[in-house]
Amino acid sequence: MSRPSIGGAADRLLRSSALSDDAGRLRYVSGAREEALHRLGIASVQDLLLDVPRHYLDLTNVVPIAQADVGMAATIKGTVDKVKLKEPRPRFKIVEVSLIDETGVLVASFFKQPWLKDQIHEGDVLVLQGRIGFGYGFKQMKSPFFENLGQEAASGRRMRILPVHAVTEGLSAAWMRRIESAAIADVGDVCDFMPAHFVAVHTLMTEARAIRQVQFPHSVAAAERGRRRLAYDELLLLQLALLTRTEIESKGLTPPQHVVTGPHLALLRQKLPFTLTDEQTQAADEILADMASSHLMNRLLLGDVGTGKTAVAALALAAVADTGTQAAVMAPTSVLARQYATKLGPLLDGADISWALVTGATPEAERKETAAAVKEGRLCVVFGTTAILSADIDFAHLTLVVIDEQHRFGVNQRALLRSKGAGADMLAMTATPIPRTLALSVYGDLAVSRIQKRPVAGAGITTKVLTPENADIAYGAIRDAVAHGQQAYVVCPLVDEKDKGDELDEVPDAMKTGAKELHAATAVARRLQEQVFPEMRIGLLHGRMSAAQKDEVMGEFAQGRIDVLVSTTVIEVGVDVPNATVMIVFDADRFGLATLHQLRGRVGRGSISGSVYLIAAAKKGSPARERLAALEKTSDGAELAELDLKLRHEGELLGYRQSGGVSLRVADLARDVDLVQYAYVDAREIAAADPTLDAPQDRLLKDEMQRRFGGYFEEVERA
Numbered sequence: 001m002s003r004p005s006i007g008g009a010a011d012r013l014l015r016s017s018a019l020s021d022d023a024g025r026l027r028y029v030s031g032a033r034e035e036a037l038h039r040l041g042i043a044s045v046q047d048l049l050l051d052v053p054r055h056y057l058d059l060t061n062v063v064p065i066a067q068a069d070v071g072m073a074a075t076i077k078g079t080v081d082k083v084k085l086k087e088p089r090p091r092f093k094i095v096e097v098s099l100i101d102e103t104g105v106l107v108a109s110f111f112k113q114p115w116l117k118d119q120i121h122e123g124d125v126l127v128l129q130g131r132i133g134f135g136y137g138f139k140q141m142k143s144p145f146f147e148n149l150g151q152e153a154a155s156g157r158r159m160r161i162l163p164v165h166a167v168t169e170g171l172s173a174a175w176m177r178r179i180e181s182a183a184i185a186d187v188g189d190v191c192d193f194m195p196a197h198f199v200a201v202h203t204l205m206t207e208a209r210a211i212r213q214v215q216f217p218h219s220v221a222a223a224e225r226g227r228r229r230l231a232y233d234e235l236l237l238l239q240l241a242l243l244t245r246t247e248i249e250s251k252g253l254t255p256p257q258h259v260v261t262g263p264h265l266a267l268l269r270q271k272l273p274f275t276l277t278d279e280q281t282q283a284a285d286e287i288l289a290d291m292a293s294s295h296l297m298n299r300l301l302l303g304d305v306g307t308g309k310t311a312v313a314a315l316a317l318a319a320v321a322d323t324g325t326q327a328a329v330m331a332p333t334s335v336l337a338r339q340y341a342t343k344l345g346p347l348l349d350g351a352d353i354s355w356a357l358v359t360g361a362t363p364e365a366e367r368k369e370t371a372a373a374v375k376e377g378r379l380c381v382v383f384g385t386t387a388i389l390s391a392d393i394d395f396a397h398l399t400l401v402v403i404d405e406q407h408r409f410g411v412n413q414r415a416l417l418r419s420k421g422a423g424a425d426m427l428a429m430t431a432t433p434i435p436r437t438l439a440l441s442v443y444g445d446l447a448v449s450r451i452q453k454r455p456v457a458g459a460g461i462t463t464k465v466l467t468p469e470n471a472d473i474a475y476g477a478i479r480d481a482v483a484h485g486q487q488a489y490v491v492c493p494l495v496d497e498k499d500k501g502d503e504l505d506e507v508p509d510a511m512k513t514g515a516k517e518l519h520a521a522t523a524v525a526r527r528l529q530e531q532v533f534p535e536m537r538i539g540l541l542h543g544r545m546s547a548a549q550k551d552e553v554m555g556e557f558a559q560g561r562i563d564v565l566v567s568t569t570v571i572e573v574g575v576d577v578p579n580a581t582v583m584i585v586f587d588a589d590r591f592g593l594a595t596l597h598q599l600r601g602r603v604g605r606g607s608i609s610g611s612v613y614l615i616a617a618a619k620k621g622s623p624a625r626e627r628l629a630a631l632e633k634t635s636d637g638a639e640l641a642e643l644d645l646k647l648r649h650e651g652e653l654l655g656y657r658q659s660g661g662v663s664l665r666v667a668d669l670a671r672d673v674d675l676v677q678y679a680y681v682d683a684r685e686i687a688a689a690d691p692t693l694d695a696p697q698d699r700l701l702k703d704e705m706q707r708r709f710g711g712y713f714e715e716v717e718r719a
Contacts, residue, residue: 019046036171053163066103193700231667239683242445253423258291262322268351297425303451325399358384360547474613519586525566578606588614
């Protein structure tokens, strides 16, 4: 067996080093094509090689038109005979393409895509994939997936499996294949950075082979095997990045060893108005054990709405008081921050623990007094919004940071809060249902505690999906509730009618109803007051109001001076008004399942059951309607989270793309469950032996990790 030459190895290393180069260095990439690649998020050579095709056309399975069975899915290849643009009714255009092969004719119809008339021409060779129908004497396909082979077919080039990438204006799928092919030929034979042990144990392809099989596979099965190798790479590198980031953050720090057997904690336990459940006790024990240890605490407390996370957090705050240090509790909204103060304040008072609230609405004189007390160490606990990140809030000795709904804060904001107390322990909390795979991957650097069962079951919630034509049913429920002295929420996706709402889409295009006009809170509040409920007291709450205005409105609602509160999703997290029993959500198809689940958790919190009406224009049997129907069937947040993950990208699920976090390009957390677990375990094995990845055998791993996630480290270090 011959050994590879030193020259050959050096050549492969040179190819590997080129992965960081701009994509513009590649053949066929310049000018407009380079700009098009940038629009697709492809900036480097590596970005291009890891751009997994969104679809594969299996040309080994092409069926002659005559043999394609009606009612079955099929792949058809033929030549375009005619292209027609029809308009059976105003503003409803259909492009009709007649395709022929040696055995017959098939008519493909494309709805509301008139531009295809200029993209498909007589004589073009098309591959269609879809379900076969029959009508007007011909076999048909309605809105099939298609690929115009164009010059590729004319050149006689034979491809068994045709990769189809996401493309954009100025870059066709054919050109994308040509660029990918040239890139693989020039730099695709890279050195494998992955330790051979993990490649062998998980029966994975080498990296170079995986790239080739993903881009130009020998079979669909080979493409999937290649994708799995690249997905494992991504998941492992992300885990290592998270663990290394933790190492960077804790370097040179001496974590506090909190006292967890002191008088404040004992007194707080006595003051709790209920006995902790087994799950709450276990979560509290895990948190307190971390706080008492000599290691920095990085823990995530997961718990659905109403599971009692707040009580568990209170115990951690009491341990800080017993240690004689300070804690900061940061919430994403002033409403939630004030609610923490309202709920936990009396408990802390009973345990003789000092506290204060700091938000954007805090009067200047009060804020100055609080800042002075914090700096002098006279205040133990500070509740607040991002206002506590301000330079004037300077802690004497901050040893615990509690961040609620942490994915709503950017990396810089989280790091800035921790920087106010060198070596402070961190407890992150969220009521957003998070699938296990997402918790392991995106929050892989955090230890996880879960509370799944509610200590008090509550009166329960019923959820019903309605079309806009049936909105009167929901209005009737509000009238009945208010007549019995109860209150209601009405939730809208927009603040104002002028808003486009593009940034509010939480679901894939396939899930949307297509309705252009979305409900705006300001307009709905006005209409309800003037036309629907003139006898009721209507309130308005949205994110563009000042903190003081939001606090005032929520105060009036909590005190029963508002009957119906019209709001955007600012009420999603933490708002607790037990007298609210009915909720209407307009344009419910524009929200993810997790958000809708959070929203409906605002009602049914008291002794009276809650009713939630999800109003959407989706038709029965449509993907959007089926998605919403899941909320009618279950109130299990974990079950809904898994379903939501299948429908949406993990970054969209938590919004961390916009929060200075990281995203996954290849891995699919819904289908790569085993790879997530492998990566989680393997990364810890590597990090335990070499926390900084500076050992010679880990240098390639470290280089690749920094190439992919280096920007994340820069953000943390800057913060």
